[in-house]
Amino acid sequence: MTTTVGPEATATLSTVERLEAVWEEPPGLGSWLGTVDHKRIGLRYFYTGMVFFVAGGIESLLIRMQLAGPDLDVLGPEGFNQLFTMHGITMMFLFAMPVLSGFGNYFVPLMIGARDMAFPRLNAFGYWVLLAAGVFLYSSFLVGRAPNDGWFNYVPLAGEAFTPGINIDYYALGLIFLGISTTGGAVNFIVTILKLRAPGMILNRIPIFVWGELAMALQIVFALPALTLASVLLLLDRKFDFHFYDADAGGDPLLWQHLFWVFGHPEVYIIALPGFGIASAIIPTWVRRPIVGYTYIVIGELAVALIGFGVWVHHMFTVGLPNITFAFISLASFMVAIPSAIQAFAWLATLVAGRPVLRTPLLFVLGFIFIFVIGGVTGVMFAAIPFDQAVHDSYFVVAHLHYVLVGSAVFPIFGAIYHWGPKMTGRLLDERWGKVSFWLMFVGFNLAFFPQHILGLLGMPRRVYTYDADLGWDGYNLASSLGAFMLAAGILVTIINWYRSRARGAPAGNDPWRGETLEWYASSPPAHYNFVTIPTVRAREPMWDQPELADGVQAPEDGGRPLTGGHATLSTSMLDARPQAIVHMPHASVWPFLFAVALLVLAYAVLLDAWALAVAAVVACGVALMGWFWPRGQTQET
């Protein structure tokens, strides 16, 4: 039951009643398994991603306990290797991408004035696959066989000869499985952003968060196949004795590194660009003015996405390739800093030109900028080949990667929790505890990771389960471990804040911050159909510049389209957002869930070499697809 205030009260009852009747998903198992509501799916991505965040956090705390002092015995080498591997996999694939996609899923349709994503069932499928792949990967712990050769999984170590157990098969199958979800989600974002924008939302008026999700999605489509291919070739080598990575039979272990990093470098921008987008969503609202340098920021996001494909070899500066090759990559790696600098200075200009409201969402963004810039300057250091060769594979890298990733993903996500949480739940979070959480996280993070720069410069390699007492590394490691616990405490405060606010937070109303973009046009939480009328947009900050939106529902005389003739939204042209068609969207369907289950069975079957079961699972997938595409007379499916 949603309690809605505001826009609906000013619309005529018949329009609202009709929309409710068409868009409401009746309660029950069918709707729970089959929901195609982008808001329910977005929330599921968010909650599931946060559960994995806690899991990945526990893994990191165990690691830091083992490394708090020299020669400790908290974990043995096998346990440590599984934990640091799963920490990386969890944080990258099961936390950052899902939560950022979750915010995208929830807010992209709202921000562009649409009633859903372009492919609602694909959206549902993406979530179920994420859940299934996460369960699949974590089930490896139950048999003590979690992946244990690092998230980067270099061969020959990860080959059958040196890691014969199913640990690595879990890894390869898990990532292929996840890739299906990620790629489907990316296609969904691209088509949604290009074709479902409200009339009048020309390219120039698209919110930067939406641009960020588009840049992320374009990268996913072209980067993920590299990881999928690398994993498939690895499975072929491991299970069927193929020789792609086998130097003795003419293969090359470096092929894995190339394929992995062709994916792996864009991957970090896949994570960072939505984070930047969140900052560009939060800053204007909380400094009460539009973003400065909009065009440059958009170009910056797209340029990072593009140049990010040209630098992957900088993860391989010590493998012995010719210096001329390295030099080109080094140049690109220096240059990729520029589009990020553009965005950083655009934010800074907006911050000093505006009038800040120093509440938790903005604090997290300020923290993000500080942390990310430190990560960025150490990144520039790595672009210099001789320096990289000195600190590659040392704790200097661990420090850098956490500064850029925690900076560009975790801090924006926590800012979004406080900024957008009230829109999703209808309740405000506690502001005092928000500030407590921020400061614990900010101080804890820097305490945890700044000393690691020094450890790297002192010569401590990464991925080691222990170290000697007489090397001068003890104090920095202890400080780092203490910082990690402080960071964890800060995170816990927000988690508790979230749950308490859901139960008894103050009602948010539809626009608690007087925001500028269209998600504030809807109620908190939004109705199933998002908007009573799909608005015509005439400004980049519609809620600030179009008074008829702030005052209530945009009437048809002003360009608002109720679209009550079915489960429909508008398709518009790509560049100038002219209405082109009415698209009737599918209703709840259980087939995406069943397809995901069939894929899960297939993954286990291949893992365990149960080939008859695998064939049966493939057939089941085919059946599920047929069920999915079987027309039910509710849309224009042909």
Added chain:
Amino acid sequence: MAGLWWVLFWISVVVVAVVTAFLVAAARRRRAGLDREEDIDTRPVPWGDRFVVLAGVVVPGGILAGTFVVSLGVLDDLADPPAEAALEVEVVGHNWWWEVRYPNGAVTANEIRIPVGETVELALPTADVIHSFWVPELQVKKDHIPGSDNRLWVVAERAGRFRGQCAEFCGLQHAHMEFQVEALPRAEFEDWLEREAEPATEPATGRTREGSELFAASSCAGCHAIRGTSADGDLGPDLTHLASRETIGAGLIPLTTGNLADFIANPQDDKPGVSMPPTELTPREVEAVAAYLMELE
């Protein structure tokens, strides 16, 4: 190289300081009230675009291009050694130790001696997975990759001992794969090299003779070589001059008779996961073998 570091470091400090100054300035601006409509200011910022282009493109572009050029200069300097290599040493990466082979037939493990001030070329093969040869104080790092003939040149400007450690995750005991590079004056180095190439000394006492016979007859000889005896295994470190080394287990524990005996009895206690299994010898036999090995200077 140090020059490059300081360039990078000071540019970084300045950038972080500038950004922090902006953040502090922003935080100190006169606050707005969320519910005050008049605080929302949608007028464009006249200096905005110019600032973004200048601070985001022009200035960083110049700094980054300059830094790139400097770094290329350093790369170029480091690409070729100052002189022809006076010596070639083969360092074979193993899980989890380093095999060191000299042209004159000397074979040792985990300790690399080189002449000070001279260019040495290291060949970096691997016996199994990818390892990485890293000596921070000599500013060298390069990977050992199956199928790639990677080489590294190194010059130790001063005499001394330099700690090294494997830098590429290579499995269970990656954390315990240390080595040491020792740079000696030329004459001392040549003496050492000559001694190292000689076969093992004969056992001196009855006990150590027994140890030597046990070694040759048991599984020890299947994996380890002691040149000059029948033991010619090539899976584990060459033990011909074990007693001249300082540690066991690639820097794991100091080499003493007691530690050696413990290690032979059950290496899995000290370094779980190594290929060396617990011994089938009795404790008394283990001590005899250890005593023999401790004679092999």
Added chain:
Amino acid sequence: MSTIETTTHDSALGETGIPGELLPQRYEGPRAFGWWGMVWLIGTEATLFALLIASYFYLRFRYGPTWPPEGIAEPELGLPLVMTAILWSSSAPVHVADRGIRAGDIGRLKAGLAAGFVLGATFLVMTVGVEWPETLDEFGPTTNVYGSLFFTITGFHAAHVLVGLLINLWTQARAWQGAFDESRHLTVQNFAMYWHFVDVVWAFVLATVYLSPNL
């Protein structure tokens, strides 16, 4: 704001709620979301093949001058060229089917799809039933990296042909159900795009796996 609904979701045009404004409710090509879905699916699969082929040339470059490796003969071209002719010619009936339904001709649609199926299936049978067994007499995927590459690349392509054949059958089933007419035929359009894509990929497979070792 109440609108008098004279249209349903089945009508060719629908009301938006702005008085007098009607928008199409039938679409194909770039106006249809499903079309974009197929375009981007093709994009991601094309990237996969591009990387696989790049891996072929990378591994070949690293292997050295002798390619194929010692003991393996250069690939014969006779059978592959026949298979190429069969596969590429299958695009013609599929194209006819696509054009046909745009003109409302169900007969041409059904005939075109069926002929496309027969030719595509023939290609697949020749790959799996003739080409591979013959090749296995000389080397297999576990022989060395050349064998791994040969069977993986042709295998990936064959898998895509198989999927195409299944989509073809589905499209034929829907055609027989009377689902398509001159304004509703997105499935046919999408299938045709996918099938032509598979043909284009074959050009690269042919050039890489069969032609390039002979150069």
